[in-house]
Amino acid sequence: MLKRKGRWLAMTLAAALLMAVPVCASAAVEEDGAPGRRMAIQATKAKPIVRTITADHSKFKELQFDPEQEKTMRPEEVTQTCLKCHNQAALQFHQTIHWTWRDFDENGKPTDLGKGGLSVNNF
Amino acid sequence: MGRPSRQNCGSCHFYGGGGDAVKHGDLDSSLVKPAKNLDVHMGTLESGGQNFTCSRCHTTRNHHIAGRIYDKPAALERKSLLQDDLGDKIMCESCHGMQPHKSGGMDSKLNDHVDKVACQSCHIAEFARSQPTKMSWDWSVAGQLRDGKAKVKGPDGKAVFVKKKGAFVWEQNVVPEYYWFDGTLDYVTVEDPIDPTGEVWLNRPNGSYDDPFSRIMPFKVHRGKTPYDKVNKVMVIPHLFPRNKEDKDAYWKSFDWQKAIKSGMKYAGQKYSGEYGFVDTAYVFPTTHMVAPREKALDCAQCHTKDGRLENLEGFYMPGRDSVELINAAGWTGVIGALVAVFIHGVMRFVAGLRRKED
Numbered sequence: 306m307l308k309r310k311g312r313w314l315a316m317t318l319a320a321a322l323l324m325a326v327p328v329c330a331s332a333a334v335e336e337d338g339a340p341g342r343r344m345a346i347q348a349t350k351a352k353p354i355v356r357t358i359t360a361d362h363s364k365f366k367e368l369q370f371d372p373e374q375e376k377t378m379r380p381e382e383v384t385q386t387c388l389k390c391h392n393q394a395a396l397q398f399h400q401t402i403h404w405t406w407r408d409f410d411e412n413g414k415p416t417d418l419g420k421g422g423l424s425v426n427n428f
Numbered sequence: 429m430g431r432p433s434r435q436n437c438g439s440c441h442f443y444g445g446g447g448d449a450v451k452h453g454d455l456d457s458s459l460v461k462p463a464k465n466l467d468v469h470m471g472t473l474e475s476g477g478q479n480f481t482c483s484r485c486h487t488t489r490n491h492h493i494a495g496r497i498y499d500k501p502a503a504l505e506r507k508s509l510l511q512d513d514l515g516d517k518i519m520c521e522s523c524h525g526m527q528p529h530k531s532g533g534m535d536s537k538l539n540d541h542v543d544k545v546a547c548q549s550c551h552i553a554e555f556a557r558s559q560p561t562k563m564s565w566d567w568s569v570a571g572q573l574r575d576g577k578a579k580v581k582g583p584d585g586k587a588v589f590v591k592k593k594g595a596f597v598w599e600q601n602v603v604p605e606y607y608w609f610d611g612t613l614d615y616v617t618v619e620d621p622i623d624p625t626g627e628v629w630l631n632r633p634n635g636s637y638d639d640p641f642s643r644i645m646p647f648k649v650h651r652g653k654t655p656y657d658k659v660n661k662v663m664v665i666p667h668l669f670p671r672n673k674e675d676k677d678a679y680w681k682s683f684d685w686q687k688a689i690k691s692g693m694k695y696a697g698q699k700y701s702g703e704y705g706f707v708d709t710a711y712v713f714p715t716t717h718m719v720a721p722r723e724k725a726l727d728c729a730q731c732h733t734k735d736g737r738l739e740n741l742e743g744f745y746m747p748g749r750d751s752v753e754l755i756n757a758a759g760w761t762g763v764i765g766a767l768v769a770v771f772i773h774g775v776m777r778f779v780a781g782l783r784r785k786e787d
Contacts (some may be wrong), residue, residue, distance in 0.1 A: 427653075
């Protein structure tokens with residue numbers, strides 16, 4: 306507490322000093338590059354994210370459906386064709402909250418918390 | 429075939445609560461193609477934004493998507509990517525580091541705040557800036573008509589009354605409420621006893637000034653009037669959607685709370701006394717999207733003043749808000765002292781300058 310008050314005092318002093326110091330001092334605080342912006346630009350430099358892909362899905366026979374058949378197909382049937390190649394996707398997805406709608410405990414087991422559990426909301 | 433777009437994630441997340449902008453005040457369909465002014469990160473490139481997809485921050489591993497989940501914080505530590513290349517990118521610090529502001533002048537004071545004030549508190553001064561979000565929802569007036577109508581629209585075109593759901597209040601450019609937050613929330617389930625004499629907080633941010641991991645975070649607080657069990661003093665789960673044409677228990681079929689609650693509680697494996705009422709409730713959402721351009725960040729004076737934004741947070745000292753007479757006096761003595769010192773110093777330099785010229 307005391308330390309804080311002390312700091313505030315020091316701050317007020319500093320502010321007063323800043324006000325009185327000639328204009329040339331404020332020129333030191335220039336517009337370009339706050340550290341947080343420089344870091345963020347660095348962290349996300351690859352725009353768009355560099356990602357290569359070696360498969361052209363439009364060429365896969367499995368995904369070329371007969372236009373007549375397409376009209377009556379259910380979305381799940383399309384997913385089934387994806388899962389033939391992406392054979393881990395369903396296993397992975399079933400472990401996630403987007404599937405269970407429940408929170409997990411430390412061992413990764415679903416708990417009662419969550420929309421799929423016993424949580425309540427007011428909307 | 430490609431990675432999910434904002435539209436993909438948004439087709440569920442923008443419409444939570446049964447419609448556009450109902451649930452979150454910071455996630456709605458205006459983020460499909462926002463200007464930088466609305467969101468510096470997801471804003472389009474043409475408007476000067478970064479055009480981030482959701483997964484640019486919500487990084488994924490084996491279909492697990494990084495982010496806050498019920499009682500789990502979005503990230504355990506606020507590390508920058510420089511410190512931990514494999515960390516999730518979910519925190520502001522992941523990309524911006526712990527000292528994002530300039531180190532000179534007033535800006536350096538900003539860096540002193542980041543351990544106690546979350547980035548979002550200063551950088552999202554208002555949420556729901558593009559379209560209004562639902563701020564309250566009174567279920568107790570559902571099932572009736574208003575002015576003989578099943579649906580009444582407000583001036584902004586959003587429904588303010590719907591027979592199925594009750595009455596709503598929508599607000600735009602909302603100033604958030606601020607609470608200490610350690611990244612986790614506490615939840616009330618249908619099994620937890622409630623105190624119906626006051627407002628029941630169905631979830632509540634955990635955290636305090638004394639906890640080194642807690643910071644002040646902005647929240648949307650959605651208020652409501654929702655059904656509860658008057659005898660057992662617990663919240664109830666009503667059965668809303670009809671399962672089929674014959675399902676007379678569903679509220680949206682018969683508009684009978686009694687049947688709907690009985691059936692919903694039975695389905696959830698819970699006891700129900702048979703007596704229901706309506707209780708005032710609150711539900712919080714952390715506000716973290718719609719980061720505004722830097723010019724729109726909060727001024728010092730919006731917090732460091734009496735009746736400022738942090739008026740309701742207690743248990744710690746904040747200069748400007750908590751005036752202690754002695755400190756005020758000491759402070760002003762300091763200011764005047766400093767000005768006098770500066771003046772004397774200036775005069776001395778002036779005189780010294782004159783002397784040099786004379787030489």
